[in-house]
Amino acid sequence: MIRLRVLTASTGACTHISLHPNEFTYSTIQSRLAAVLPVNDQIILIGPPYKVPKDSLLRNNETISALRLGDEEDELIQNGRHSLEPAERTGSKRIFLFSKRALANNAPEPPDCVLDPAPGPLPMPTQSDIPPPPPSPSDVVETPLRNALELYVRQLMLDVAKGRVYADGADLRLAACRKCLSEMVAIAHALRAAVSNLSDHRAGAVRQRTQFSSDFVDAASFYMGLLQKFELRAGEGYVDETNTFSVENESLGSVPLHPSLVAAARSSGRMMETLLDTVPLDREKAWANKCQTAHERLTASAEDLEAAFGTAVGTSSGWNEEAQEDLAAEEIIKMLISEVEDADNRIRFSQSEKNDILASNQSEATRIMSTAVRNESKEGRAESAFSSLEEMAKSSSSILMTMESDDNILSQLSQRVADAKSAAMKRMKSRLRHISVAQSEIARVTSSVSVLQHALLQLKTDIGHLEHVVELPSSYQSFLTEIQRRRAYCNAYKSIFDATLERLNLMRADEIKLREAFLRGPGKHLMPAFYEIFVPTLATSPAVFSPQLPDMLEFQTLPNVGSQSTQYNSSSTESGSTLISSQVREMESNVDTKDQSVLVSADENSGNYDVMMQTMSQGDVAPRRKDDKAERASLKYENAVLRQKLEQAGVKIPPYIDSHTTTTIHPDENDSMDQRHKEQHRKISSLEAELERVQKELEAARVASAQKEAANLGPNSDLETTQQRSDKISHTSFEVGDIGLFMPTGRGRGGKRIYLAFHSSCPHRYLSPDCIDGSPDFVLGRIVYQEEFVAGALNTTRNPFGLHVGTKFWVLTVEVVKKG
Known part of the structure; x- marks a missing residue:
């Protein structure tokens, strides 16, 4: 069985689930958490990197080990130790449960945190709750001396009961504080997961926007030049005031047709004398105007996109401010953990020792009473007994006062911990709402980028028809x-x-x-x-x-x-x-x-x-x-x-x-x-x-001339030659000595990233894990060895890439040329 801990992001509460390895799927986890949140209200993230889990990732042995490591780190809080270092540094993973309803704008505020026992004075026993001391076999007859001494003993017994309440209360208060702090740490980790997921959305949007901006700038320059040339070509004539002939600037009206072509046109009943006469000018100009209008609209939409993107993604200063606020909240948790640890080491141990002293005093008082009753006839025994019991009563009263003072300290500490968790839950709600709105805006901007990319491609197709007019003289x-x-x-x-x-x-x-x-x-x-x-x-x-x-x-x-x-x-x-x-x-x-x-x-x-x-x-x-x-x-x-x-x-x-x-x-x-x-x-x-x-x-x-230009490039020419050779990337076949470009496609067995060769009708060429150092975005390398395999059963070493059984695949060992 696989035992997992799922942390609720809004409260930090922990839910334990046990699954059979065959049941370890995303849908099964959702059904097991239905008692905490309805399935349609669940958002589950696993990481780092924090994403919605896939079944292939969940069934990976490395993922299961990382989840167990994350559980062990969280248990350190309950054992009195804290761990707020980023989980990425330890290789651990965690599963967080988010509520869709909690992200809504009208979501209710989380309830205040109340610890048990509640902050404040503890309920103390009274004299009526204390039973009389059991008589000894020799004290069968009640005497005035016995009754008087028994009052001291009963008071000491009441002090012992109060001391036990203070000692047990210290244990309960500290345990409640530890549990509350562990939930606050879970909330802090859940906030990191949400922020990391938002950062991935931002990075993807930035990459897409950058690519579109680059394409748009290049296309805009080309379109403007093409439209200007079209205007020159469509003119009736061109006068070159510089007396310098330029084919680029000549109009179609200045290029006469060959006399035989003019005669052929006249024989068909049409008058054509220049290239301009062969062009359906009105239709082409109308089409050029439409292209010009479309280009202006696309330019305006691109400007609006830039403004919307700045609003959705925000600035780095805003990100830094939010990160500083998150770190400040974590510092408060660390401070409280330190105070709880100090109270655990100092007050709880002190309360236990004082309770032991009270119990010892009560035992000693019982012995003194018994001795005094047996030696009642002896002179001075009673006075000595009363004097000893009086000192014990004063000592116990003093001890109880110190225990009450320590309990007040723990009460105040538990109140601060409860208030801190209440503030953390409210801040978590606000931050998650802000992150949800930011992700929604990023999604809308990304969708707008996709629409503009399609519009740019369509405009490229439409405006390309004007090239017929621009290139007509050379044609x-x-x-x-x-x-x-x-x-x-x-x-x-x-x-x-x-x-x-x-x-x-x-x-x-x-x-x-x-x-x-x-x-x-x-x-x-x-x-x-x-x-x-x-x-x-x-x-x-x-x-x-x-x-x-x-x-x-x-x-x-x-x-x-x-x-x-x-x-x-x-x-x-x-x-x-x-x-x-x-x-x-x-x-x-x-x-x-x-x-x-x-x-x-x-x-x-x-x-x-x-x-x-x-x-x-x-x-x-x-x-x-x-x-x-x-x-x-x-x-x-x-x-x-x-x-x-x-x-x-x-x-x-x-x-x-x-x-x-x-x-x-x-x-x-x-x-x-x-x-x-x-x-x-x-x-x-x-x-x-x-x-x-x-x-x-x-x-x-x-x-x-080419050799001379190459020689003028300096001592780096050999390196550039090597790089130029390396740029010839194989994609239709893969042999030893070829250059291959490998891109990440997900994660395989063990949670490692899978790198597949960029190819054309040449699938299933995977990069050997021995050639992968870290998690680069791509690997460019020269093939030094390749080995052919046949995929075996799923989730076995004979099928590390999750292929269909019987599929042939190749593992390529390369000499890394470049990676990024």
Whole structure:
């Protein structure tokens, strides 16, 4: 059985409950405490850290041990020792019971504390309560002397009875004071638990508010910049008074559309001359106004949240004042405990000794009376007896006076203890009400933060539509480049198709001539068996290949934007782009202007065309023209792809040079053209090699620049490199040498915090408890060893993380890189 002590927060009263280990759950504890408070009125906190307990936490062996340790500390008060040190320092835990009704604003005041026995004079026995002394066997006859002496003895017996009342009263008063002080200590601990729980609520609210404030500041800056750019883009025109071109500030009305696009718009019945004409301006402006209004409202709500948060959370000075008041209340308890201990060591022992003296005097008086009665006939015996009894009576009376004085001291002490507990209960009610109101306000503020976070995400989504207008100029330039590339592709595709088909037709014509020459020559002497049995197709014509090119509908719909230069590209380019552009311009100039009739394809298999053409007649000029056109179209397509990639990389693209002059090739120019072909191929190969060399130099320059920047970082560069490597956190797989981020997810067996690896579809990677020092908020470490297990029965060492039976899990041992 598990024996627990549950402390009532409002009164400090202790309730003992006994539970079987299988019944040790939150609902069972609530039902056992129903006699103290109704279940729907209960708030149970266990700690530290003080939270509403979960069944997994209650059934933890370490939690049970900590609860027993807390019970032992509380029992020290009842044994005359006090312990008001924070429970976190000893590792002990306690269970506190709070009442929801006591937190209400109209809750009744707690009753005043009354100790038993009540402060004030104790009820004393009278002479009638004292029985006569028992006669001795020799005192069978009553005499006047015996009657006179018996009066002294009866008085001494009454003094003994009063002394016993004072001695027992001291024990009862001190026991009542100890019990009352133990309840006051429980109230002080319960107040600490409530304050700790409030601190957790405050810390969570502060973290959430800080995250929202950071996100809001970043988003507000982005939104304001985006709205300003939208206003510039939506203008009819822009005049740059600084004579400095800036793509960021140009309006859509200053960017003209390509003439082919203007013509296409006119053919559809619309008038579009600039980019601004393509935008549904009224709708976009209305949407921008809505976004502006929403942003202003969100800003006002964020300001209201800051004010509400300051009111709910309070200031550190207010927290310090409350903490000082709580410490002062605990100091009063400590002072009273010290006084009770002193009274216990001094007065209670004194009262016991004095009572023993009174009892001894009474016994001695009885003996003197008996002796005097037996020796009544002897002279002087009676006078001696009366004298001794008179002295004893005076001594007993003096002792009773001192005992009464000590009892008054204990009465006053018990009255102060009772008054202190009454004040503590009233202060506890006020403080718990204040804490409850603060938690309610924090909950409302936290809820408001959540609402504003959702509103911020929604505003981000809504205002993101305006980026279409802001980014339209750069997207338009990419659109022109894309159209040029697609037209080049269509031209290259059709030209290569025509050239290939022409080559196949020429090869078939040559094949027909060769077959006719064979059949008219050696073939006419062959026997019929060669034509009918051996090779039935020996006298047939070669197969005809006549494919049909699909209709190039896309090419017909693409506007002819020509070779318009990307005049709206950003002026900021990377280092070395001018050198690359000059090489590209030189290659384009050499290819297009020196001899446009002789072009070399970038395709590695382009040489196969020459092999195929070896069978062609050297006097046929049309096929060569087809090949030249196909290769020229292919090069233009490759050039368009290259220009698009350079533009996407941010390199300034030189104007495209396109010559529309054509060269007529005559049959007698074939030899010289072949020579020029070889020479041009050599020059272009040289230019390509030079371009590759320049690219390598540019890359080397970039690497050297990066190395120089790294060297300027100082002696801490190695450490920063290590930290950068450490920032690469694994989350999809975990191998030895990887970096893992482990976050706390609760507590497992033994009450220790469980740290689970941050992962994506890679669950059940737990940090080894040997790598955990204290209770950090996270652990970042390099994996040095991992071991696979299968979860066994619950609440056993084979299932330390409370998983379902049969679940595979891994325990990772790491070299800690950072923790917080």
